[in-house]
Amino acid sequence: MSSFLLEIKGLTKKYSAGTIALSGIDLQVKSKEFIAVIGPSGAGKSTLLRCINRLVEPSSGSIEFAGDRVDQANARELRRVRSQIGMIFQHYNLVNRLSVLENVLHGRLGYMSSIAGMFSRYSEEDKKKAIALLRKVGLENEMYKRADELSGGQKQRVGVCRALAQQPRLILADEPIASLDPKSSAVVMDAIHRNCAEQGIACLVNLHQVDVAKRYASRIIGIKNGKMVFDGPPEALTDHHAALIYEGKESQMYQQPVGEEPQDRRYA
Amino acid sequence: MKRADTIARQKKAKRLLSLLLFVAATIFSIWFIEFDIAEFMGGIPLFLNFLFVDFMPPNVNDLAKYVRPVLDTLAFGVVATVISSVIALVIAFLMAHNTAPHPAVRVALRSVVSLVRNVPFLVWASILVVLFGVGTMPGIFALILLGIGFLARLYAESIEEIDKHAVEAVEATGATYLQKLKQAIIPQFMPGYISWTLFMFEITIRASAILGLVGAGGIGSQIKLTMDLFQYGKTATVVTIMILMILGVEYVTQRIRERLL
């Protein structure tokens, strides 16, 4: 039993097509850490996050979360681990035809029996907490709207609330602001950062903007070609390091990469 | 220059070849089924004459007699649509590749559904008439089979088209398979379900024309009956009723679609 919240050793992911997305990643995360994972698109950031809650099956290596071996967990154990890990996605991934409130309450499914969750039998307390979360991000007037009626920035705030509704110990945020304008980006990053700090949630957030990473993170990890090439406090990340991480893809450092295909290559 | 010439010549030769093949196929066809062009051409005016003289004017004496077949047909449609939509729904979830519990189940169901769909409806109806005797029962079962073959495939395609990223997000919260199904997949699949189910209802009305031919009830049997008795005036009336039914049902389902989706 380690003293870390999350401990990853020798994590490797090979896709069936033969591309190696991750090779031998070692990473320890303490509770309450706010870690930014930076790197160019295609470096393996998404795969790393998705291996932690096994939305992507790792090829080898060990992942230990709060004393549980995630990589060896059976279906039931995996669901328990997942219920304690919130996730935020680049494309929000809301269920469009459900209400905002229902989408937030999806965060509670992992704590309910299969049948109760199927029929949306959420407790009144859960509902009140979900509404409180929505109020906190300024969406209390939108909670009965359908998710597809919201703007991108609003949708991502719902995504943040869904992750927080899980009362997780760790939040994985996969490019949470890559599809948003600068103003919405600030609102969303603030919401993630403030809530994690208040509730003592550790956070791993994939970003490609170095400036944003430096502003929020307590620690920065740089990933390039599936290998970890930087690990240290934001002050230690010099322009020289950043240039090395983004070598050949410098244009992605400060803005959203142009021409990135959102569908197929997102997880590569 | 020369290369462009060769390409053009090749293209020309290719076109000529396909034209020759087409002509050969046509000639073979005409020879094989002893298709008499003169008789066929002569048959067309006779056919139009048959349509516009023998069928006119429509004989409306028996209008009251047709009420029951019309109601039968509509009831057929409702019962068959509801039952087949329930069965097809279960099959579709088991055979769509993003919800199938096991690949073997998916492949097995896909072949069964393909068999049901690709054996002509009239063959099913005839076999069912042999099984259950003349009456409404074989008609209902034939329509249900038609519906399963048709809906299971379309439902499965709709399920496969839904946004898989929202499903992934729900999975990431620790949801079980059933929760994922009910909370993420079904809400997104509802528009497809409603739309195809309504479409199925339209199809059952058209299919009842075929059902009547094998003695499986509905408005189609009136068409067969009146034609067998050479009462073409009455046939005209029944066909008109049928057209009105088809158009009426199409209108209603279209309105429902507009309101719901």
Place this chain on the structure above:
Amino acid sequence: MKIPISHKATRRNQRWFFAVMIVLFVPCAFYLKLSYSQFADGVGRIPDIVKQFLQISPEDLPVLLRELLTSLIIAFLSVVISVFLSLLLSFLIADTTAPNRWIAKGLRLIVVIVRTIPTTIWVLLAVASMGFGSMAGVLGLLFPTTSFLIKSFTAQIDEAGKEPVEAIRALGGTWWHVVFNGAIPTLYTTFLALIAFNFEITVAETVILGMVGAGGIGVLLQEYISYYEFAPLLMGILVVFLTLFALELMTNRIRKRLARGAR
């Protein structure tokens, strides 16, 4: 009081749909008076029939294949004739190429009526007029096939837009020039895909319509059924199934190529 969570309009619409389904289903099911004993008798007969089915033999295969070819030919000829008819009529109907608005409107109405009448009825009428045989099949199929093609063709012509047509008109071209030099070359591949798709539907229908006397493999199937000859019937069903399945695969590929071309 419980806190509601769902989107009201969406939930109301869905509940309404299912409620109507149930409200209609129950009385309809009673109205049809399905008798359980009839059902039980029928189910009881299944093992016997399955046993007869399983004595499947390839004895009738040559005849079946010959009649299958007849079916395919009936479909082929009716599609060929329909293509010529509908090419001509489509350009008279489509908004961008119609020479006269009122003729176009009238033709459009006729096409709608022809399309509404099920194929079965057309073939039944053709058989009644021409007598049993392949020619009645071709004649009967002509109506639904042509109306299907006209509808698809006109939609494509209208979608292609006005520019090519106006360009030729501006050069002083006649209506025939517009059709043969402007529209047909640009829409060539789309039309071919539509024709292939239509051929699949028509083959499926020919098999059925043989059963009402329009020639082809359906005639054989109908005979097997009426004489309770289940062994060759299963052979026939298999032949039909494989043919339709192969055709479906082919048209699926064509449709995919068409979708790619459209993008």
